[in-house]
Amino acid sequence: MTPQTGTSNAKIILAGEHAVVYGEPAIALPLTTVQAKATFRPQTGQTTIHSSYYDGPVATMPPAMNGIRTLLDQLMEAENYRDGYDLTIESALPAERGMGSSAAVAVAIVRAAFRFFDRPLNHQQLLTWAAVAEKITHKNPSGLDAATTASTNPVWLIRGHAPHPLPINVNATLLICDSGIKGKTSAAIMRVKDHLTNDPHTTHQHIHAIGAIVRKMKDALAANAVPKLGQLMNANQAELRALGVSTPQLDKLITLARQNGALGSKLTGGGCGGCFINLVPDPATAQRLATVLTAHGVTATWIEPLTLTQKENEE
16 A cells, blocks of 8 residues: 545535535635645554654544544444555644534545555545544534535535535625734533523524524626625624624624725634634735734734636545
8 A cells, every 4th residue: 555645635614614504505615825745654453643643553543533533433433444554734724713624534544545555435424424523623514514525615514405606706805814813612512502601592592593694695707796794794793793793802803804905804613712814805905914913912814805717626
């Protein structure tokens, strides 16, 4: 057997965070320039893993990597593979920032493993295997992260339904910003659950409002209605704040972004920290805004066009 590599990419959620868990639609975009890579190499007598988070035997991986360990165990069991291997994970995705780091790693591992075993892999198989790790890491994942980190297309997803590619051709630019604060997806999910328990009527109103915003956003994307798209992003952020998943620091940065050229600005991902996204007219505005936000604590920025050509997903 020869070394084999699999790759994946980062993602951002354009709209629909948290509401997607409760049956509303979400729109997510792949960031194909920000990638994760997994490489399997055969070796005798032991299984080892090398990553920025942990380096050592697979058998003694820390609890935070239980999702990956379970995925590896099940992949090897399905293949009845009893020999040793070395797995190297390289990722440019910042962890705990809402960019799909755990899903991207799982997708890369599955692709690399199937190549390592010289087995065909279709897209649905890829998502099913990636879900093995994601269900342990995130307990109740919507599937959006895996679907988008495995894709080169924008994704429209309603939980329980197959994700659909969503062609986008908008004359605008996204500035993605790392707030410098680790996101707390599990804590954010629990906040929404607590709100549902304590005030189900109001909380369901916010969740349904997000769903309505996402549907309007789909129409705005199709119509190249950039100002409307910005308004909808701001409305989505207001609903996320009402659900308790924003933070004062995120709110401050988002307000600053709107004051300095952003047509719309909102958190992306689980929230309680992590990244936020800003809709701007063009790359030059994005660069100027990035400079302002960096001076106020943003630790990393990415500039992405919103003109994305649909491609076929290939495994």
